[in-house]
Amino acid sequence: MNENQKPVVSTEELVAAVKKATEAVFATMLGLELSIKEAFVEKATAVVPASGVVSLIGLAGAMVGTGSLSCSCEFACRMSGALLMAEHTQMDEEVLDSIAEITNMVIGNVKTTLEDRLGASLGLSIPTVIFGLNFQTRSGRSQEWVVVPFASGADNLYVQLCLGPNKDSAAKPGRPGFALPQVVNF
Numbered sequence: 013m014n015e016n017q018k019p020v021v022s023t024e025e026l027v028a029a030v031k032k033a034t035e036a037v038f039a040t041m042l043g044l045e046l047s048i049k050e051a052f053v054e055k056a057t058a059v060v061p062a063s064g065v066v067s068l069i070g071l072a073g074a075m076v077g078t079g080s081l082s083c084s085c086e087f088a089c090r091m092s093g094a095l096l097m098a099e100h101t102q103m104d105e106e107v108l109d110s111i112a113e114i115t116n117m118v119i120g121n122v123k124t125t126l127e128d129r130l131g132a133s134l135g136l137s138i139p140t141v142i143f144g145l146n147f148q149t150r151s152g153r154s155q156e157w158v159v160v161p162f163a164s165g166a167d168n169l170y171v172q173l174c175l176g177p178n179k180d181s182a183a184k185p186g187r188p189g190f191a192l193p194q195v196v197n198f
Contacts, residue, residue: 021075021126021175023158027051029129030160030171033121038164041117042094046169049161054172063145064088065103067115070137071123074130077155077175079119081111085143087167103143112139118171126175 031048038044066082083091089100092110100107116139123134142149155174162169 026158026173027160029122029125033118034171037117042091044094044164046162046164051160054157054159065111065143066149067111067139067141069115069119069139071134073134074132074178075175076178080172081115082170108141112141115139
């Protein structure tokens, strides 16, 4: 990718990256089987359960945006139990930490795929996990979310990405999302 060219990743490429990353994490780290449902594009707001858990993680660099995992509290406890090999029947710090780590692994694998595809580095923020009743998430920008739903038994998981080219034409390689420091000699 040359300096003036904006990165472009198709919806199909994003869906394939999410599918591969999610299935790898669930098979390797959780030992849980997943079936993929039909992916779709949602305008402006991310599709999340009316109640449950959502974990958000930022991406920065050649492309900027947000990755997200959302599910019911029951499925969050089940995933945490599989990751930590301990039973969890209610939301607690271990479950929230586990969901953050699963988000980091899934979206981190997607990030690696995108870096290979774009030939440019991307950075990840620290995940933020929210849980409760009657909440909704939305992006501050009017972007499209690529939503890839999965099922594991009766439980559903939604992996979502809202990505676009970094409009900061002055963005330089280095620590994605942060300006390079200026060095002053005296």
